[in-house]
Amino acid sequence: MINQILLYLAAFFTTLWGVAHLFPTKGVVAGFGGISEDNRNIITMEWIVEGVALIFIGVLVAVITMIDPLNYVSITVYRLSAGVLVILAIISLLTGFKVNFLPFKLCPLIFTLSAVLLWLGVYL
Numbered sequence: 001m002i003n004q005i006l007l008y009l010a011a012f013f014t015t016l017w018g019v020a021h022l023f024p025t026k027g028v029v030a031g032f033g034g035i036s037e038d039n040r041n042i043i044t045m046e047w048i049v050e051g052v053a054l055i056f057i058g059v060l061v062a063v064i065t066m067i068d069p070l071n072y073v074s075i076t077v078y079r080l081s082a083g084v085l086v087i088l089a090i091i092s093l094l095t096g097f098k099v100n101f102l103p104f105k106l107c108p109l110i111f112t113l114s115a116v117l118l119w120l121g122v123y124l
Contacts, residue, residue: 003121004069007078010117011062014085017110018054020103021047050088057081061118070122078118085115 096104
């Protein structure tokens with residue numbers, strides 16, 4: 001039972017952070033100032049894509065947990081999701097963490113927390 005709670009928490013934090021990416025997109029892009037329309041579109045696309053990817057990971061984990069939380073496929077999904085979140089945490093730590101904007105500094109922490117919750121959910 002505790003493993004399911006941890007898995008759902010991981011799904012919740014990941015999905016919530018993905019949704020949190022979608023709302024401030026316009027303001028984030030505006031913060032780049034006078035950039036070309038192509039660059040504005042690229043930043044918009046990348047910001048939305050990260051949000052959608054996080055939502056997908058969170059929803060996938062939640063749905064797999066609802067169906068059958070600890071079979072071979074579920075465990076594989078959890079491990080792969082944790083791996084992607086660790087990679088995103090490392091990328092965020094090396095890039096966005098250096099930006100003087102609090103949400104960027106939270107990304108590696110939230111990604112790592114979600115990955116740890118996934119691993120604990122599998123092994124507890």
